[in-house]
Amino acid sequence: MNADTPIVELRQVSKSFGTQAVLRHVSLHVRRGETVVIIGESGCGKSVTLKLLLRLLRPSSGEVLWDGRSIAGWSERQLAEERLRFGFLFQMAALFDSLSVYENVAFGLRQNTRLDEERIQQIVFDRLRSVGLAPGIVGPKKPAELSGGMRKRVGLARALALDPEVILYDEPTTGLDPIMSDVINELILQTRRERGVTSIIVTHDMQTVRKVPERVVMLYPVARLQPGEPQVIFDGPPGEAFRSKDPRVSQFVRGEAGARLKELSALARPASPPLPRRDHDVPTLIPPPTPETRSPPPTGFPYHPFDATPVRSWTSNDSNSASESSCWRRWPPSDG
Amino acid sequence: MSGTLLTRPRATLIQALGAAVLSVVELVGDMALFAVQTLLWIPRRIPRGHVLWPVMYEIGVQSVPVITVTGAFIGMVLAVQTYEQFAMLHMENQLGAVINVSLVKELGPVLAGVMLAGRLGGAIAAELGTMKITEQIDALTALGANPVAYLAVPRFIACCLLIPLLTVIANVAGMASGWWFSVQVLGIDSHFYWFHTEGFVAPWDYWTGLLKSVCFGGCIAMIACHRGFHCRAGAEGVGRAATEAFVYSFVAILAADFLIGTWMMKLYHALWGVTPL
Numbered sequence: 001m002n003a004d005t006p007i008v009e010l011r012q013v014s015k016s017f018g019t020q021a022v023l024r025h026v027s028l029h030v031r032r033g034e035t036v037v038i039i040g041e042s043g044c045g046k047s048v049t050l051k052l053l054l055r056l057l058r059p060s061s062g063e064v065l066w067d068g069r070s071i072a073g074w075s076e077r078q079l080a081e082e083r084l085r086f087g088f089l090f091q092m093a094a095l096f097d098s099l100s101v102y103e104n105v106a107f108g109l110r111q112n113t114r115l116d117e118e119r120i121q122q123i124v125f126d127r128l129r130s131v132g133l134a135p136g137i138v139g140p141k142k143p144a145e146l147s148g149g150m151r152k153r154v155g156l157a158r159a160l161a162l163d164p165e166v167i168l169y170d171e172p173t174t175g176l177d178p179i180m181s182d183v184i185n186e187l188i189l190q191t192r193r194e195r196g197v198t199s200i201i202v203t204h205d206m207q208t209v210r211k212v213p214e215r216v217v218m219l220y221p222v223a224r225l226q227p228g229e230p231q232v233i234f235d236g237p238p239g240e241a242f243r244s245k246d247p248r249v250s251q252f253v254r255g256e257a258g259a260r261l262k263e264l265s266a267l268a269r270p271a272s273p274p275l276p277r278r279d280h281d282v283p284t285l286i287p288p289p290t291p292e293t294r295s296p297p298p299t300g301f302p303y304h305p306f307d308a309t310p311v312r313s314w315t316s317n318d319s320n321s322a323s324e325s326s327c328w329r330r331w332p333p334s335d336g
Numbered sequence: 337m338s339g340t341l342l343t344r345p346r347a348t349l350i351q352a353l354g355a356a357v358l359s360v361v362e363l364v365g366d367m368a369l370f371a372v373q374t375l376l377w378i379p380r381r382i383p384r385g386h387v388l389w390p391v392m393y394e395i396g397v398q399s400v401p402v403i404t405v406t407g408a409f410i411g412m413v414l415a416v417q418t419y420e421q422f423a424m425l426h427m428e429n430q431l432g433a434v435i436n437v438s439l440v441k442e443l444g445p446v447l448a449g450v451m452l453a454g455r456l457g458g459a460i461a462a463e464l465g466t467m468k469i470t471e472q473i474d475a476l477t478a479l480g481a482n483p484v485a486y487l488a489v490p491r492f493i494a495c496c497l498l499i500p501l502l503t504v505i506a507n508v509a510g511m512a513s514g515w516w517f518s519v520q521v522l523g524i525d526s527h528f529y530w531f532h533t534e535g536f537v538a539p540w541d542y543w544t545g546l547l548k549s550v551c552f553g554g555c556i557a558m559i560a561c562h563r564g565f566h567c568r569a570g571a572e573g574v575g576r577a578a579t580e581a582f583v584y585s586f587v588a589i590l591a592a593d594f595l596i597g598t599w600m601m602k603l604y605h606a607l608w609g610v611t612p613l
Contacts, residue, residue: 086478095472096467108479
């Protein structure tokens with residue numbers, strides 16, 4: 001293995017769930033120390049790509065390589081050992097509900113090492129502090145007692161506990177307020193700076209795309225690709241993504257829905273003319289009330305209780321009616 | 337898409353029947369493979385205490401009240417139902433024999449098993465199903481833990497060890513309540529009640545009942561864990577997993593009861609040459 005060997009690589013990988021193809025002949029490599037962001041529409045296979053990279057899912061065809069070695073024939077034991085080189089921050093953090101925050105962060109250490117409890121505590125406290133959480137306060141809490149941002153940070157602390165070489169982030173800022181999103185972005189940058197880890201981030205957050213990566217990869221949904229067209233439609237620096245001439249890329253990173261809206265409205269166009277609406281087109285048996293047939297509201301009630309239409313017709317003899325076009329004027333009209 | 341749906345030929349009765357049979361075979365085969373996988377993990381990695389004890393507490397200790405009440409009512413219902421018939425034959429003093437034989441051999445294990453299938457099967461499937469859809473099972477794998485070893489094995493061990501104990505509790509509660517109702521309400525002599533019980537309830541009956549409850553425990557754990565691991569997304573998926581865990585466990589309990597009852601009777605006949613009571 002030389003220095004240029006990708007630390008993780010997908011080679012012509014396809015993945016289907018039943019009859020639904022999610023990935024089609026996708027090739028992707030990430031070099032050691034690189035920070036790569038994967039973007040694309042919802043359902044285009046970004047999270048599936050992350051899970052394939054960690055072998056949480058098996059590819060339908062193609063190869064996954066770690067350090068240039070294909071993992072296809074590896075035993076579960078070998079996979080479990082090698083997986084410890086990776087940390088995974090799940091979309092909703094995936095903290096274990098039944099364990100406290102401390103136990104969550106300590107889980108990997110207890111499961112895979114023979115460290116004594118004192119050393120485990122040092123590591124857990126260090127990781128919680130590194131994501132900006134006070135171990136004494138947060139440690140004993142259950143995940144259900146934490147806010148979304150805190151859960152993500154605990155998830156990151158748990159992913160960092162075993163000092164991974166690669167961290168996979170699945171939508172790390174989704175569902176967080178802008179400030180907390182920026183906190184998470186800064187934590188990703190800080191982790192890369194301090195630990196020199198390789199980072200692969202799946203996100204929809206363009207702030208993350210601008211700020212964090214060295215390289216952006218964009219996937220396009222299989223269902224909307226032309227036959228033979230590659231699913232990776234962009235692979236380059238973030239600046240180029242924003243200046244891309246490919247409208248699929250530039251519209252996505254700028255959040256412009258114009259072309260997509262046209263496609264959606266074409267799909268939603270009804271096959272047959274709409275049925276007539278009853279209230280407009282079909283005569284009803286009981287005609288709507290006219291000013292003559294409408295009964296006045298009860299005396300003394302301050303506002304007309306049934307209707308939001310102006311009540312001028314009832315008060316057409318009122319000298320003030322011309323100025324009282326609002327339906328919210330008082331009833332009955334004042335004499336003055 | 338819609339065109340495809342409209343033009344799809346309707347399945348004939350034979351095709352529908354074949355598909356149903358195939359799905360059942362597939363389900364049973366998948367469960368069997370899951371069971372083998374779980375059993376293979378037991379000697380490879382015995383669950384640690386901090387993982388096993390909470391599961392045993394939840395499955396064992398938390399089930400004691402409900403299983404005691406179940407057992408107590410089974411005993412009293414048996415007394416009520418059998419008294420009339422025995423009284424007509426002037427054999428009411430032998431009520432203890434029929435109540436206690438039915439309890440330890442058949443009704444105690446089966447009804448306790450059914451009750452625990454509802455309580456534990458649903459709870460285990462819902463818990464593991466929720467873990468599955470919130471990616472906690474993926475997180476276990478990512479952190480180097482095998483989900484079957486970490487989640488299914490402790491539950492299997494706890495169910496196999498504790499459901500027989502819970503069945504014993506149900507039996508004791510049923511025997512006590514049946515005796516109390518027969519003596520205090522129906523006016524049967526306590527001495528004859530126990531005298532006939534001793535004459536009819538043999539250790540073989542206890543062991544048959546206990547063997548059944550061990551098998552029921554294993555079935556409940558395997559089925560509930562399997563359904564939890566194969567839970568589909570959303571609240572509907574979790575609800576379906578919990579329901580399936582109960583229904584499949586219930587069917588498995590009845591099937592196992594029939595098979596074990598038949599085999600144990602044949603074994604008794606082979607060993608002692610007579611048919612047990």
